Amino acid sequence: MKKFWLFSISxxxxxxxxxxxxxxxxxxxxxxxxxxxxxxxNSNQExxxxxxxxIEMQEAHIPTTKRAIAQEQKPEKDLSxxxxxxxxxxxxxxxxxENRVLIGDxxxxxxxxxxxxxxxxxxxxxxxxxILGSELLRFQHDDTKVMVKEEFPVIKIIDGKGIxxxxxxxTYMFKNGNKNSYRALVNSETxxxxxxxxxxxxxxxxxxxxxxxxxxxxxxxxxxx
Amino acid sequence: xxxxxxxxxxxxSVAVFTATLFSSCVPSVGSNMRSRESxxxxxxxxxxxxYQGKILxxxxxxxxxxSELPDTFDLNKLMSTATITTNSFLKGNESCFGLNxxxxxxxxxxxxxALQTVDGKWAxxxxxxxxxxxxxxxxxxxxxxxxxxxxxxxxxSAYDGANNTQYDTAIPLDxxxxxxQKYKMGGSPLIAYADCDQPDNAYFDRAxxxxxxxxxxxxxxVKWAQDSSAIYHETGHFFQKLQLNFRNFADGTxxxxxxxxxxxxxxxxxIGEGLSDFYSFYVNGRTHFSEWGAGRFLQASRPMIESDPLxxxxxxxxxxxxxxxxxxxxxxPNNPSIPSxxxxxxxxxxxxxxxxxxxxxxxxxxxxxxxxxDYVVQLISESLAELGDLTTKGTERNTSGSPKINxxxxxxxxxxxxxxxxxxxxFTQTFAKxxxxxxxxxxxxxxxxTNDQLESLIDQYGLxxxxxxNENRNLLTGVNTPVNPINRKKSQLISKDQIILDPTPNxxxxxxxxxxxxxxxxxxxxxxxxxxxxxxxxxxxxxGFNNNNGKISxxxxxxxxxxxxxxxNSTIGGVQVLANDWNQADATGKPCQFDSKLTNxxxxxxxxxxxxxxxxxxxxxxxxxxxxFMQLNEATATKWVSQKEFRNKMALDNSFCLDSTDDKDCFxxxxxxxxxxxxxxxxxxxxxxxxxxxxxxxxxxxxYWGNLMxxxxxxxxxxxxxxxxxxxxxxxxxxxxxxxxxxxxxxxxDSEYNGPKPFKIIHLQxxxxx
Numbered sequence: 001m002k003k004f005w006l007f008s009i010s011x012x013x014x015x016x017x018x019x020x021x022x023x024x025x026x027x028x029x030x031x032x033x034x035x036x037x038x039x040x041x042n043s044n045q046e047x048x049x050x051x052x053x054x055i056e057m058q059e060a061h062i063p064t065t066k067r068a069i070a071q072e073q074k075p076e077k078d079l080s081x082x083x084x085x086x087x088x089x090x091x092x093x094x095x096x097x098e099n100r101v102l103i104g105d106x107x108x109x110x111x112x113x114x115x116x117x118x119x120x121x122x123x124x125x126x127x128x129x130x131i132l133g134s135e136l137l138r139f140q141h142d143d144t145k146v147m148v149k150e151e152f153p154v155i156k157i158i159d160g161k162g163i164x165x166x167x168x169x170x171t172y173m174f175k176n177g178n179k180n181s182y183r184a185l186v187n188s189e190t191x192x193x194x195x196x197x198x199x200x201x202x203x204x205x206x207x208x209x210x211x212x213x214x215x216x217x218x219x220x221x222x223x224x225x
Numbered sequence: 226x227x228x229x230x231x232x233x234x235x236x237x238s239v240a241v242f243t244a245t246l247f248s249s250c251v252p253s254v255g256s257n258m259r260s261r262e263s264x265x266x267x268x269x270x271x272x273x274x275x276y277q278g279k280i281l282x283x284x285x286x287x288x289x290x291x292s293e294l295p296d297t298f299d300l301n302k303l304m305s306t307a308t309i310t311t312n313s314f315l316k317g318n319e320s321c322f323g324l325n326x327x328x329x330x331x332x333x334x335x336x337x338x339a340l341q342t343v344d345g346k347w348a349x350x351x352x353x354x355x356x357x358x359x360x361x362x363x364x365x366x367x368x369x370x371x372x373x374x375x376x377x378x379x380x381x382s383a384y385d386g387a388n389n390t391q392y393d394t395a396i397p398l399d400x401x402x403x404x405x406q407k408y409k410m411g412g413s414p415l416i417a418y419a420d421c422d423q424p425d426n427a428y429f430d431r432a433x434x435x436x437x438x439x440x441x442x443x444x445x446x447v448k449w450a451q452d453s454s455a456i457y458h459e460t461g462h463f464f465q466k467l468q469l470n471f472r473n474f475a476d477g478t479x480x481x482x483x484x485x486x487x488x489x490x491x492x493x494x495x496i497g498e499g500l501s502d503f504y505s506f507y508v509n510g511r512t513h514f515s516e517w518g519a520g521r522f523l524q525a526s527r528p529m530i531e532s533d534p535l536x537x538x539x540x541x542x543x544x545x546x547x548x549x550x551x552x553x554x555x556x557x558p559n560n561p562s563i564p565s566x567x568x569x570x571x572x573x574x575x576x577x578x579x580x581x582x583x584x585x586x587x588x589x590x591x592x593x594x595x596x597x598x599d600y601v602v603q604l605i606s607e608s609l610a611e612l613g614d615l616t617t618k619g620t621e622r623n624t625s626g627s628p629k630i631n632x633x634x635x636x637x638x639x640x641x642x643x644x645x646x647x648x649x650x651x652f653t654q655t656f657a658k659x660x661x662x663x664x665x666x667x668x669x670x671x672x673x674x675t676n677d678q679l680e681s682l683i684d685q686y687g688l689x690x691x692x693x694x695n696e697n698r699n700l701l702t703g704v705n706t707p708v709n710p711i712n713r714k715k716s717q718l719i720s721k722d723q724i725i726l727d728p729t730p731n732x733x734x735x736x737x738x739x740x741x742x743x744x745x746x747x748x749x750x751x752x753x754x755x756x757x758x759x760x761x762x763x764x765x766x767x768x769g770f771n772n773n774n775g776k777i778s779x780x781x782x783x784x785x786x787x788x789x790x791x792x793x794n795s796t797i798g799g800v801q802v803l804a805n806d807w808n809q810a811d812a813t814g815k816p817c818q819f820d821s822k823l824t825n826x827x828x829x830x831x832x833x834x835x836x837x838x839x840x841x842x843x844x845x846x847x848x849x850x851x852x853x854f855m856q857l858n859e860a861t862a863t864k865w866v867s868q869k870e871f872r873n874k875m876a877l878d879n880s881f882c883l884d885s886t887d888d889k890d891c892f893x894x895x896x897x898x899x900x901x902x903x904x905x906x907x908x909x910x911x912x913x914x915x916x917x918x919x920x921x922x923x924x925x926x927x928x929y930w931g932n933l934m935x936x937x938x939x940x941x942x943x944x945x946x947x948x949x950x951x952x953x954x955x956x957x958x959x960x961x962x963x964x965x966x967x968x969x970x971x972x973x974x975d976s977e978y979n980g981p982k983p984f985k986i987i988h989l990q991x992x993x994x995x
Contacts, residue, residue: 058334062433063416093477103480105635121886135759138766139748154480158635159846167480169432172753177422181432182755185480190886193758195638196898197481198432199488200754201462201497203569204425209750211927212743212784214914218733219775221992224726225828225949 035150039133043142047134052147060147060171060179097155100164104157111157118155120162122189128166131191136170145173154185164188278309278347279356280363283509284452284517294521296444300351300451307363309347314339315362317369317414328369328415330362333422354420357450361419361438364456368508372464372602376408379603382667383621392662393622393696395611399475410467410474419450425523427455429462431484436460441522452518454505461504465497468606469613476616481638483613485647486568488754489931491903492648492799492957494568499575500605502527507598512580524559527569529576537561548577549687549715550649551798551958554906555917564917566905566926574649578686579605582660585682590669600668607659612647619698629698632843632975639805643901644978648799648957653683654691661694661706680712689716690958692970699974707970718960721985723793724800727912735989738784738933741771747784747930756930757898761883761937770940776994780940782896784933787987788914789954791907799957800904800913802987803852804895804934808843808979809951810850811836814867814889816951824981828951828988829854834864841980848979851890852900853991856947865949868892881941892939893948899935944995953984 036052095102095112102111111118125131129148136146147170154165166188171181183198273279281303285294288303310316316339317327329339332354340358349355380401383394401408416435421427423439427449430437436459438449449455465485473479486494502514512530513520520526531540531548535558540546548556554571555564579601586597611619611630615637619629631637631645645651657679664674683689689712693705726734738744745768751757760782770780777783791797809817818835819826829835834857842848855871857864866874868891872882882891908916917926955962962983964970973983 058337060433061334061418061421061430061435061437063331063435095478101480103478105633107634136752139745139752139760139768141749170755171433174753179430180753180755181430183432183482184755184758191759194897195481196755196758197484197638199484199756200428200430200432201485201488202426202428203459209746209929211929212738212933214925214928215733215736215738215775217775218735218737218788220735220737221776221994222735222737223990224734225988225990 037129037133037148037150039137039146039148041137041140041142041144045142047137049130049133056145056147056173060173060181062147062171062181097162100153100155101167102155102157105159106157108160111155111162118157118162119160120155120164122164122187124153124164124188125191128186128188128191129168132168132186132193135191135193136172140172141175143175147171147173151183153188156185165194273306273346273348275345276308276311276347277306278359278363279304279349279351280307280309280360281305281351281451281453282307283511284454284515286516286521287511292516292521294517296441296447296522304351306348309359309363310366313345314341315347315358317366328365328417330358330365330417330419332358333418333420336418351451352446357419357438357448360453361417361450361456364453364508365415365417365436365460368457368460368504371508371599373408375599375602376606378599379606382603382663390621392666393620395472395607395614395620395659397472397475397610397621399477400471409477410470415463417456420448427459427518429459429466431466431482434463436463441518444522447518447522449518452515454509454511454513454515455518457505457508458501458514461501462497464504465500465609468609471606471610472614472616472618479615479634481615483615483638483641485609487642487756487898487931489756489903489929490566490568490571490905491646491801491931492571493646495571496575496647496649496652497572498569499572499579502529502572502576503579503601503605506576506580506583507602510594510598514576525569526559527573527576528558529573529580531577533558535559542581544681544685545715547581547685547687547715548574549685550574550690551687551796551906554798562921563919564926566917566929571905574686574688575652578653578683578688581685582682585678586664586668586674589674589678590664590672592668592670596668600664604656604659604663607663608652608655611659612651612655613641615641623700625700627700628975629700630975632699636843640975640978643803643805645975646801648801649688650690650799650957650963653688654695657683657691658694658696662696676706677709677712680708684712684714684716687716687958689713690718690963691972692964693972695972698972699976701971701974704969705971716958717795718958719793719795719797719956720960721955721962723791724797724907724954724956724985725790725792726987727788727790728792729790732912733788735788736786736928737775737777738786738928739771739775739777739781740773741768744768744771744782744784744935747933747935748782751899751930751935757896757935760896761894761939762885763881763883763939764937770938774994777936777938777991778994779938779942779944781938783936783938784928784930785936785989786902786928786933787952787954787989788912789904789907790912791909794909795958796906796908797956797958798906800907801955802902802904802934803900803953803955803984804902804936804950805897805900806849806851807953808841808848808850809838809852809981810854810867811838812847814850814869816850816854816865816867819981824984824986826951826981826986826988828949829865832862834866841977841982843976843979851893852895852952853890853893853948853950855892856949875943877941881939883937883939892942892946893950894937896935896937899930899933902934903931938993942993944993946993948991948993950989950991952987952989953981954987955984 038052038056039049041047097111149169151167155162156165165185168184173179180200182196184193185195186193282305316329347359383396413434418437421437421439424442426439428437441447469483485497505514506529514527516526528535531542557565557570583597583601586592617628617631617637623629632640693707695705815836816829817838820839854865857866869888872888872891879888882888904913907913914925964972
């Protein structure tokens with residue numbers, strides 16, 4: 001009988017510890033994923049933000065760290081690369097300056113050499129991600145969510161001048177269950193999106209959007225020459 | 226005592242171990258499925274050997290040979306046994322054909338990891354989510370196996386043992402790591418969700434690299450993952466991402482990636498859908514896509530050969546009965562009487578051409594169907610790798626150090642997405658060049674596949690829209706290989722001057738939409754799919770200036786569509802309107818009056834503020850001027866000036882501009898991403914609206930956001946101001962939009978697309994009305 005109770009209590013304790021750790025982990029995504037941030041527009045038209053939860057990651061169909069199991073031939077510490085901060089793309093040959101990836105018109109000078117002065121067109125703003133979240137939601141309906149993952153910082157060279165940018169992954173989640181993702185370059189000062197790619201291809205066998213009726217009359221006064 | 230202590234310790238250990246073991250099988254919210262499977266819900270495991278499972282070898286319509294199979298049919302009756310994997314999880318096999326790249330299959334968003342087997346077997350009841358995962362895995366593995374083996378084979382065709390190119394390949398040697406011999410393509414594995422919560426939808430999310438297979442809304446037990454052709458199609462989108470970016474992955478200095486299409490209607494998106502359909506044929510050899518998932522309950526399956534019984538009468542495999550461009554762009558085989566602008570439908574032209582080419586190569590080159598299909602996929606890889614190249618090198622034999630394609634690294638994305646995007650002409654031209662360059666090297670055993678044969682088949686599809694093969698692109702110093710004009714029998718090339726604004730008396734020349742709710746929906750939609758980025762901070766979130774009066778007023782965001790008219794006697798296809806920045810002003814911003822060799826647009830006269838321009842450049846920001854100029858009324862004259870000059874005359878502070886950091890489009894700007902519009906086709910002597918109208922009711926088609934351009938208007942612009950927006954228009958089957966008769970019919974160089982010559986210029990003069 002004593003053995004039975006000892007066994008039962010041990011099982012109970014072990015399960016309690018396990019369940020607690022799962023729940024704690026479930027509410028806030030673990031530390032190495034804290035660059036995901038969720039922005040949400042509530043019914044008062046206020047945009048609020050919080051660290052992205054595991055449940056939100058699942059709802060957005062964003063694979064979590066276990067996805068890394070499938071990556072072969074990589075050392076253990078790199079497997080969670082997708083979810084750790086400031087990770088550059090695999091196999092990159094990127095030139096760097098100020099720990100940022102250099103892109104754009106970078107052949108003309110050795111921009112990697114930080115002793116060579118580079119005029120910058122903007123100044124990084126610690127609040128860029130908050131501004132971005134607000135911008136992405138400001139025209140959206142209530143209860144639309146946007147999740148933003150900071151991927152890595154960038155400097156783009158145009159006409160010999162630099163501009164600080166951030167590469168991010170953006171995921172929209174709508175109340176009706178629809179979702180869209182894409183990557184973007186964002187101005188590090190203003191938080192404005194300047195370029196996008198990696199957009200989602202939907203089959204949507206039934207068009208989900210109502211079209212706009214072709215206007216019958218032109219009352220705009222627009223003419224041609 | 227010792228024994229007792231050991232017993233107690235052992236019991237505690239066993240208990241903790243047991244609890245941990247069970248809990249490790251129950252990772253989080255997604256535990257249900259895996260715990261069910263652990264508790265033995267699998268069905269029929271006793272009937273299969275280890276590593277085997279039950280699958281649907283094709284879709285249920287094909288397996289049952291019943292085109293009206295009900296959704297209540299027991300799919301277990303159609304299942305067969307197949308080897309699934311030796312892994313204990315549904316993950317791409319460990320070797321992944323030498324790839325540093327794998328895939329795995331999960332049930333849905335609640336599943337934290339791939340399905341695991343407890344007994345090494347994968348047999349499940351057809352009605353379970355476990356079956357959907359196994360079926361998805363089996364077919365995903367099949368097509369991946371074929372694709373990657375094909376790519377490896379392509380390497381052996383493109384390079385000899387000393388890594389010398391066998392022809393001018395676009396497949397970069399650096400795509401393979403020279404030491405590990407593994408492909409360098411991203412880094413994240415592909416995740417397929419087999420039982421997704423998406424009604425009437427499946428998707429490929431390029432950013433998170435996930436596939437999602439939903440269900441039929443009216444028949445929830447009918448799943449896309451039950452239809453192997455749908456799995457092949459969707460995986461085809463993933464392969465296109467790889468193919469378009471082979472050179473970008475290998476280069477390792479390109480952040481941006483090339484996407485096949487801009488989501489709304491365009492020809493790159495159409496070709497992408499056609500290629501995805503072709504991937505279904507590639508695996509199963511059948512010339513019809515998705516009889517079960519799309520066909521049975523949504524009437525949206527698609528043929529890939531003209532002899533398919535679903536097709537309308539009049540189509541056939543005879544040379545004059547092909548599914549040709551542009552006639553069949555808006556043709557829906559499931560409802561042939563109603564035209565429909567949809568990339569899945571227009572994509573059928575490409576899938577039909579590719580299937581016909583497979584047959585033609587079988588016939589003329591003594592290839593098996595498998596050999597021929599493999600070769601066609603290699604040609605697709607070559608073509609997309611070149612067209613999607615944002616490094617701008619283009620092909621491996623370009624050792625000049627100069628950009629061959631997509632202008633320059635700095636502007637490559639803009640050129641690829643907008644200024645010179647993939648369309649039916651550019652895809653077919655590049656594909657034909659690769660076919661010409663390689664077919665007689667080692668793909669036409671014992672015979673020769675001639676340029677005439679190649680061109681004739683393309684012409685049957687109305688796609689012989691190029692006059693040379695454009696092998697040299699921007700590097701041209703001589704002449705590209707010409708197309709034999711005798712082979713152009715069906716393909717029609719039309720002068721750009723044949724497209725004009727609707728000349729019908731009292732007809733609109735443009736449509737303005739300034740309804741607040743409609744514009745808000747448009748912004749929401751375009752922003753959420755990533756087509757547009759941010760709007761001006763000056764534009765109020767409630768679009769409070771939008772007054773729905775059909776005019777353009779200060780502070781509004783408006784959508785604008787041109788009412789274009791085809792005055793020729795032939796159908797025009799792939800109409801693109803551009804409102805992006807281009808080289809139409811001098812360095813000070815004064816509007817160009819172009820040399821008559823560049824355009825017949827004489828606006829504006831010198832007396833109206835025009836300055837002579839004859840040289841088109843695209844290598845600095847100063848070569849890109851906004852599409853709209855402002856009318857400035859001075860005491861002695863009325864002039865057209867830049868927005869910057871207008872601001873100076875108004876003495877308006879920069880901070881009041883739409884972009885406070887750049888006053889070049891201070892008052893009006895086309896929103897980047899929504900600064901182009903597409904129309905699939907315009908019939909002879911008709912408008913787009915009439916072309917797409919329901920022929921029985923006459924009802925006009927609806928405008929979608931791909932047909933419209935979005936403009937932001939500053940609230941500081943004085944009412945009464947007149948604006949001139951100099952738009953550029955072209956279409957795919959155009960005689961003078963892509964090649965230059967004055968230069969041996971060679972294609973224009975990329976920089977020339979920053980000027981007026983390849984376009985029809987259309988002015989909109991817009992009064993700002995309060």
